[in-house]
Every structure is written in C-alpha cells, then in structure tokens.
Amino acid sequence: MYVSGLWWIGRAHFFLLLLVPGILGWGDEGHYATCKIAQGYLTEEALAAVKRLLPESAGGDLAAVCSWPDDVRRTPNYRWSAGLHFVNPPDFQCNYNYSRDCHDSAGNKDRCVSAAIYNYTLQLSTAYRNDSSVLESKYNLTEALLFLSHFIGDIHQPLHVGFVGDKGGNSIVVYWYQNKTNLHRVWDDMIIYSALNTFYDSDLTTMIQSIQRNITDGWLNEVSSWRTCPNNYIACPDPYASESISLACKYAYKNATPGSTLGDDYFLTRLPIVEKRLAQGGIRLAATLNRIFTHPSKIAVA
Ligand code: ADE
Ligand code: ZN
Ligand code: ZN
16 A cells, blocks of 8 residues: 555655645545546446536546535525435444434434435436437436436545434544544535645645555455445345444544644555545545446336
C-alpha cells in the first residue's frame, strides 16, 4: 500500500494540512472521484447510454454532475430527496438490516439510500430493456442516472450508514487538527482534503490516478468480487451498507468521542479505508451501469 512508503514524511509536514475550504459538500471530491473511476470501467454501450442521458452542462463527463443531488436536496422542489442519502442503523448496532433500518425519520418504509438505489436502477433498467420505451418512460431518466451515481457513492461512505442517534456522526463535534467540525464531515471531506494537500500536490486528478493504480495492482485480486451482485441482481446496495456500518464501527467512531481532536494518527490510519471505499464505489457504479445498459437480468424488489 502506498502509505507505507510515505511514513518518512516528517510530522511538521502534516501541519500544513488544513486551512482548506469547507464549502464543497461523501463531499464533492469523493463523488467526483467515484464517478471518474466508474467512467473508466464502463462498456462502450453503457458509456454511450450515459452520455445520451447526461445534461448539457456535464460536457459529457458524469463526474462533473455527480454532486447534483447534494446541490438540490435543500431546495423546495427536491426536499423529498433529502432522506435518501443515508440509512441509519440503531445506536451501537454494528450491522445493517434493510427491513429494520430502511425508513425515514417519520418511520415511512423504503425511504433510505438503499431503497433509492433499487428504485433508480429499476427506472433505468426498465426503460432500457427495450430501446423504444426509453423515449416513453414516465420517469426523468437523466435525474435517475444522477441520483443512482450519487447514491452509490454515498452508501460507500461509512457514516452514511452510521447510527441514528448521532445522525451518522453529524452531531459528534470533533476537531480535525485545529479546526472545529463534526465526525461526518471528517469522512465526507476532511480526510480527502488532507490527503490532497499532504500526498497529492492538492490535485484531485493525481489522487484519482493513485487510486486507479491501486485498483490495477494493489487490489487486483479483490476487484472482481467487488463487481458481483448476489442472485444476478442488477444492483445490490445492501451488502455495501453492511460493509459501511461495519467500517463505521471499526474505524470512524473508534477513538472519535465528542470533543476529541483527530490528527495524524487518525488521518493516516483511516485514509486507506477512504481510498478503498472510493475505489469500490467507482467499480460498483460502473458494474451497475454496465448491467443496466448492456443486458437485462433480474432486479431486486426492495
Ligand atoms: N446526513 C444528514 N442526516 C444524516 C444522517 N442521519 N445519517 C447520515 N448522514 C446524514
Ligand atoms: Zn455526507
Ligand atoms: Zn449525498
């Protein structure tokens, strides 16, 4: 793993880290990375379908619009989508169960990130099963593509499957080096910002290239298992949610009590987890889009 080669970097170096803007809302960089990685693994047919669905503003680049659902979740027309970005297991349950956990705060069932992934997969795959219905779909398939691509990123962020009582870490105030923030933002943004500044010359493209290299050598033996869904399903978000809450317990919540200061030790031990989740999100988004746009098969009913 590349981190082992970087231990020699002096501690003083890490001080340069963090007066980075907190404006981008995973975070924009995480979603950009996931979608950029995914694009590199699309079949020709899937890439063509994606490009046809993308809005003009994307300039043919899915990554450019992968944060759109975060941009609109607080606007009146899209308030209904705000609860679809995450799922919360009960406090201190380090496992995930769709029928127990997938509901909104009012208790309405099938309102969570996992259900949203099934839903948008079904809209797209139904429309693409025979080409003529693409034109007739009653759904906005451009929005379906953007929501699906975004939510597959979100479900890989361990704290998007965090405990209900702390809102996936949002209500756990911590210091990231000297900066007051919360644990959720540490995992959406701060670890990625610090990695960019410390290891990647503040260049997201360089960071993405490093993750892509790990996919083709470091994680090569695991990648084909990342792609597969049980039972020939087109989309399988539930195993991703299970992995996320497990990682949240083992890495995100661990040693991150309210008021604590997180620094080099937390950063350097958690960054490899973040990078692997970005890689898995990208590979699985591509695999899902390839299944949607290349051959019809069985779809899970949420
Ligand atoms: N974002 C907003 N509310 C959230 C929650 N309860 N869990 C995870 N992410 C969230
Ligand atoms: Zn988030
Ligand atoms: Zn989101």
